[in-house]
Amino acid sequence: MRDNPSGTVLTKGELAALAAWMDARGLGSGPLGAVEPVTGGTQNVMVRFEREGRGYVLRRGPRHLRPRSNDVIRREFTILDALAKTDVPHARLIGACGDTSVLGGAVFYLMEPVAGFNAGVELPxxxxxxxxxxxxxxxxxxxxxxxxxxxxxxxxxxxxxxxxxxxxxxxxxxxxxxxxxxxxxxxxxxxxxxxxxxxxxxxxxxxxxxxxxxxxxxxxxxxxxxxxxxxxxxxxxxxxxxxxxxxxxxxxxxxxxxxxxxxxxxxxxxxxxxxxxxxxxxxxxxxxxxxxxxxxxxxxxxxxxxxxxxxxxxxxxxxxxxxxxxxxxxxxxxxxxxxxxxxxxxxxxxxx
The missing domain is CATH 3.90.1200.10 (Aminoglycoside phosphotransferase (APH), C-terminal lobe)
Known part of the structure; x- marks a missing residue:
């Protein structure tokens, strides 16, 4: 994938860094495919992709990080981790990275794609x-x-x-x-x-x-x-x-x-x-x-x-x-x- 100047997806370098991070955690192997942005009413970056037939959604702060962007993302993955112990419907957390050196200063997490729809934007x-x-x-x-x-x-x-x-x-x-x-x-x-x-x-x-x-x-x-x-x-x-x-x-x-x-x-x-x-x-x-x-x-x-x-x-x-x-x-x-x-x-x- 070519570099993305709009910041809505991830650059080739970021995809490579993400793949290496996933390799170290046993989250599949090989290239990341079907990479596309997840659109919505948020300024945070969300990207959907696949690896070895498994779907993932990555979420990180906005391309231009604000002072508290990483704190917000850390808060989110802490909450999703806790919700795994409950019956509250949510996207399941796969893994989280609190190391800001992996994606150019941004912490991030991976979650399971949700098989559903947002009724605010579509109605089947x-x-x-x-x-x-x-x-x-x-x-x-x-x-x-x-x-x-x-x-x-x-x-x-x-x-x-x-x-x-x-x-x-x-x-x-x-x-x-x-x-x-x-x-x-x-x-x-x-x-x-x-x-x-x-x-x-x-x-x-x-x-x-x-x-x-x-x-x-x-x-x-x-x-x-x-x-x-x-x-x-x-x-x-x-x-x-x-x-x-x-x-x-x-x-x-x-x-x-x-x-x-x-x-x-x-x-x-x-x-x-x-x-x-x-x-x-x-x-x-x-x-x-x-x-x-x-x-x-x-x-x-x-x-x-x-x-x-x-x-x-x-x-x-x-x-x-x-x-x-x-x-x-x-x-x-x-x-x-x-x-x-x-x-x-x-x-x-x-x-x-």
Whole structure:
């Protein structure tokens, strides 16, 4: 394969280095074939390839590494290694390399390819033509969340992954600081995204008094799972870069915050949401409650928090776009989504 100037695959030198690393670990022999990029909504490099008839997917940080890129990848392969001891659907970890000298400064890992599809970007004929099947797909997302929330993070070796003490108390000040940080972009005029202070006050006043720590995926929406091509089952939860030890009910709130968000130019459910026939938010909560021992009576608070946090995160892309560091079309679309998220937060706060 010729060198790839766009950085979406791997150069010939990187492929050779990867093959040598695999040789030393008994992961096949001979050339790496059928090398192609795995596209998606991430800036990390993902490459699919084969060796001696076995499929692999490599994941590493972006071509231009950021200060924490390698830390994020190390975090991901630590989580995938721990999930092997659970019934949470995920891509199985094959091997990980924490040595930055192998791929030009980037750590990486290899995982099993997932035999499934992302319903955010495609909907096979079987699923597109069966409304009952799509309804079950919605419930399958919640089932996967409940499985993740049931994992004993200490028992699987993730006790040091996050700081569960004070997790809920830290959320509002943490994300207000993030919003304030966008002032570093001179082109950003400041947030015009709705009643930020009002939402922050409501969250502080209604915060649950206690919670049970567990594994929090951190970005659990309908486009971050892969479904079976033969049915409604979730076969893998993907994109673990925001995972931590926190309150798993925030994952459920995140799903509800992004569930068929009205008027948003950046639908989180993509093709699945557009096809329709999905469970209502209240049905999703009821299903989670059936599958989990966690108390969901405060789920409205978690959904408002998800709207608040995600809206602020997406506004950062708008600030960067105004500064010329991201495409303006993307920044404007995500700014619109932030507006919808804060509108949803206010509706929930009013009890509707």
């Amino acid at each position: 004929a079987l699923h597109a033509g069966d409304v009952a099947l799509r309804r079950e797909m919605g419930f399958s997302i919640v089932d996967a969340q409940a499985r993740l929330g049931a994992v004993d993070h200490v028992a699987v070796g993730l006790a040091e992954l996050g700081r569960p003490d004070g997790f809920l108390e830290r959320q509002v000040p943490r994300w207000l600081r993030e919003l304030d940080s966008y002032a570093a972009f001179p082109e950003y005029p400041g947030p015009a995204i709705g009643a930020v202070d009002e939402v922050a006050r409501w969250l502080d006043e209604h915060r649950p008094k206690s919670y049970m720590p567990g594994i929090l995926h951190g970005d659990f929406h309908a486009s971050n799972v892969m479904f079976s091509r033969a049915g409604a089952d979730v076969v893998a939860v993907v994109d673990w870069e925001m995972c931590t030890i926190g309150d798993p009910l925030l994952d459920l709130g995140w799903l509800l915050a992004t569930w068929q968000l009205p008027g948003s130019p950046a639908e989180f459910g993509g093709e699945l949401a557009r096809a329709g026939g999905l469970p209502t938010p209240s049905e999703l909560v009821a299903r989670y409650s059936e599958q989990s021992q966690r108390d969901v009576t405060a789920i409205r608070w978690y959904t408002v928090l998800a709207c608040f946090k995600l809206g602020i995160i997406l506004e950062g892309s708008y600030a960067r776009a105004l500064a010329g560091k991201a495409p303006m079309s993307v920044g404007e679309a995500l700014h619109g989504t932030t507006l919808r998220l804060f509108e949803r937060a206010q509706t929930l706060m009013s009890g509707e």
